Amino acid sequence: MSILVGEDTRLAVAGLTGREGSYHAMNNRRYGTNVVAGITPGKGGQDVEGVPVFNTFRQAVAATDANTAMIFVPPRFAADSILEAEDAGVATIVAITEGIPAHDELIVFNVLKRNPGVRLVGPNCPGVLSPGKANVGIIPAAFFKPGNVGVVSRSGTLTYQIGNELAQSGFGNSTIVGIGGDPVPGSSFVDIIALFQADPETELIVMSGEIGGSAEEEAAQYIAEQVSKPVVAYIAGLTAPPGKTMGHAGAIVSGSSGGGQAKIDALEAVGVRVGRTPTQVAQIAVEILRG
């Protein structure tokens, strides 16, 4: 098993006819992901390397039974595309688009939360990879192999870094989930950790957080109450000065909130081991996995 994406994934790609959208969708397909449809208003009836394109998500779902959406449209249209996917009954929505207005994300979050049957990952995230099964997004799959470590991260490259170090020690992954670096991610650490906790294949969970917000603190509390599997954590941005946005819109220490040390303290207080560098994280994980 894996979480979110796998052999049952039937992927519809919003923005399939765009340069980036087609490039990554075809990459995903080559990896084995079942890419069933594209959505581009006005281009219904065309195809991209054999994948049929539809004008709307409703038409795509009706024709192909797509159950997963990947959003690759420009930021000003992305929130609308996510809402459209939800309206069409798509259960899993992975939004890669970076730069969506924060208020749009707020509306999307609050509309989607009324529908318990839908899950959004992202936006501004690298996607979800279940090694050997399906890749939805832009995660370079070559560095990862199937295994029993679940990874959830606010950062893409940092995930690759950690995943690569684990792979070099011989460990693979159940699923890698990039939840994205935006202020209002559709899925939080808690949401994904809950899925890993329930996934029989996942034996250890790595969470890679960063400064800004309180998602890591919330994860710590959830881990204390609900998670029996070992969790290893990393927090990036420990030395970042307050008031500066560190690349991710969400990575900012504002006033007394969002600081890295407080996140580490919160995690360590509930027994989560926190590595000080990505390398340390991999070492701790390996140590635990080797028992």
Place this chain on the structure above:
Amino acid sequence: MSILVGEDTRLAVAGLTGREGSYHAMNNRRYGTNVVAGITPGKGGQDVEGVPVFNTFRQAVAATDANTAMIFVPPRFAADSILEAEDAGVATIVAITEGIPAHDELIVFNVLKRNPGVRLVGPNCPGVLSPGKANVGIIPAAFFKPGNVGVVSRSGTLTYQIGNELAQSGFGNSTIVGIGGDPVPGSSFVDIIALFQADPETELIVMSGEIGGSAEEEAAQYIAEQVSKPVVAYIAGLTAPPGKTMGHAGAIVSGSSGGGQAKIDALEAVGVRVGRTPTQVAQIAVEILRG
């Protein structure tokens, strides 16, 4: 037992300091209703014949444990007052105010429906009376006595007319519910009939509908599927011409929808007996009750 209001009712009145509000609230109190608070912004700290007035519903609920609200404020403020009562955790809201904008009612309905713990009766309704227990609203209680007929109606005076005829035949009421004549009532026939069906004290249900909308047709379907108690119905406005609003904002036959005969047909098709005049309704009810 009774539905919606009874011995446990702790009533907070929005607009208690107004002329109408105080008149009817004091009437309700004289009937035995436990009137615990009034709400008028800016008049917190005052009292009306010993009933303390608060600036907000939150303050009123905190101080008095009010569980029921009666809304008596002018139409332009009424939707806000209903939303405030809901926000303060009041479970039963009875809105008497007539003339609330339809779009306001739409917003109120859609906000309240996300909270399964709250029920709105009205607006533009005479209120709810559980004879011998509590009266919340403007129903003249003198015509009604305790008994086992539940009455639900879109019209006030018509309710009194029917109730009075029943009383003259010796039958009383569990609860009389005026759901109001507006296009978007907070509670529908179905909602109230469901409560009567579940109420052990109610043996027979009288529903008094009118032209406009499709609430009676929906009730017919619900009765067929869910209601074991006998239902007697009346529909007013059978001879009203299309396109004319008959007093109630909701009482209008538009195009092919909302006509009276279709409602009668729908009800009779599921075995509901429909009286052609209010007097006939009372006669049928008496006939059934006397077995």
Place this chain on the structure above:
Amino acid sequence: MDLLEYKGKQVLARYDVAQLPGREATTVDAAVAAAEDIGFPLVIKAQVKIGGRGKAGGIKIANTLDEVREHATNILGMDIRGHIVHELWLQLASEIVSEYYAAVVFDRSAKAPLVMLSTQGGMEIEQVAAEHPEALAMLHVDPLVGFHPFHARRLAYEAGVDADVVVPVGDMLATLYEVFVGEDATLVEINPLVITPEREVAALDAKVTLDDNAMFRHPDNATLDDSSAADPQEAMAKKRGLTYVKLDGDIGIFGNGAGLVMSTLDVVAHAGGAPANFLDAGGGAKAEAIAASVEVILGNPNVKAVLFNVFGGITRCDEVARGIIEAYEILKPTVPFVVRLDGTNDVEARKLLADADLPHVYPEATMDGAAARVVALAREGVVAA
């Protein structure tokens, strides 16, 4: 408040809804002047709040000023199914490639706005729904979420609008929704919504209904009201704050509470009579208000008898009785009154009426009995004052 076509178009124009050039006119000369401005060919349309204008001869094409004069003369003053034409709308007659239908309506059953779009414009939407259901796309909007671009696309593709106008038609729907919410409308209907040979999208007709209860939020919209053109009794009743609807029959109806009055109309009809009006005096009416109501009822010359059917709740029956007596003395009616009073202070009320001993005022104990009596009296005809 139903708006005349051209007033609905004024509202739409505030939201930059594309329309063809046009002007209103209330006289033949004004129509000719308007036509000079607009150019030819043009369409002259009777402004009445009822459908079927075209079949009734209320819509004509004119190619010359003489034709404008001729049609304007014919249409002004025309009676279209009971509606007298006081105003005209003249509009450039553009070439039309397609006629669509677009509307936002207040759907009571769903408790949500309903947006509708069809490529089969120009006919009644009920007919489209019956004959071409596949060409009618419908979507309920969650009023908290609003109408989003994807909703517009969904409707446009479902209705099958031409590919090249999906975006402008969708934008039009978004604007209509904006009008619907922004103006507290309960209906915004464009039929037809036309596509011109230049592939432009424009509203050719407009049916807008505004919520009277929300007028306090839109003081400017008060000017859209044309109740001056309405029936004189309805205008008088409105001025006095009464809920009055004129009907076709000859029996005046007075009652309290919309449901009871509707029921009274039904019972009168059931007894073989024809009500002349709906009049709800409301709750708690005082004697002078009741007298004013009676004046409105009697202002209708068709009325041959009046039925008072009151169940006193908040309304006190003795006040009603006093109002009837007062009105009787001032107005000296030439038609009989049948009075049925029950409820609060009914005993006192009946005594007041008995003591007043007015000629041609007949008390009745029951609603059904009162209806039978008033129908019989109306048949007998007018009485001396």
Place this chain on the structure above:
Amino acid sequence: MDLLEYKGKQVLARYDVAQLPGREATTVDAAVAAAEDIGFPLVIKAQVKIGGRGKAGGIKIANTLDEVREHATNILGMDIRGHIVHELWLQLASEIVSEYYAAVVFDRSAKAPLVMLSTQGGMEIEQVAAEHPEALAMLHVDPLVGFHPFHARRLAYEAGVDADVVVPVGDMLATLYEVFVGEDATLVEINPLVITPEREVAALDAKVTLDDNAMFRHPDNATLDDSSAADPQEAMAKKRGLTYVKLDGDIGIFGNGAGLVMSTLDVVAHAGGAPANFLDAGGGAKAEAIAASVEVILGNPNVKAVLFNVFGGITRCDEVARGIIEAYEILKPTVPFVVRLDGTNDVEARKLLADADLPHVYPEATMDGAAARVVALAREGVVAA
């Protein structure tokens, strides 16, 4: 985008938020001219995007034109915690009865706007929260439901504002919420919100942050940007579409992916060094973009060594290596480079660098090792080009 006080006030003025009369000035003469318009007494305030202006001497009262000249001269050019004052705001100094605090902030944890109101204005809200929690009323708004009048009343009564200003303070909150949504703000803060002796409510200060990602919806707001006043490297980076943040140290940082770059800063600090910048070259950067990044990094004269830490995913390591080589040849840097490349095409990249055999470019195999090396090199100092 954080707005300077006076630009925030320009935004608020569009929504008719009551303010005291004032004008901005960028020179001493302009300040004097503004003062002549405004009258006395007035307040001269340094326009910088950082708190603590008053303590730093950036806010002064003036009663005469001479005092205006004196204070303006002193404040312009002042360095307030690293922010140079280029602009002044002059404002009539009204008598103040009460100082409140009002704000709408984007609460990430709750995923909802948070509206705050306190009667303890004029100090930092964190301090109020700590010292007078009972005086700070807070309310999360469901963005689908919006901010309603009862929310405003609830906050006003909970915060304990004076009874006679409950309505205007509530209206102010409603307007701030409107600004928050209407302008895609992530912060709208008025501190203090003042009550004048005439019991009027006015915004004395304003802190507004707009969402850069939403600027396409507000093209007019582009004029509110004052990045011209920003650090030259940050301005250059912005022009090139790079995510660059200047820091206080001496080790230049180049990386791809915000998380990896943040982590690189941490690892360098952990090794005893001090980063000179945050620079995220993003995914899929090409050689020329990489060369441009290097130029930005080296534009900071404090930089004594540069660390390249790249994990190639979409980014190809060979492209990075080419970019480094290109930049090296053009810029002829006088500081050493430490390069750690892993991921896509890393083998090829390492070969490219080895073949180029640039002096003072040191490959490293691991992130931790690269950090230790660059810290050591920075300590050794500048090298010859």
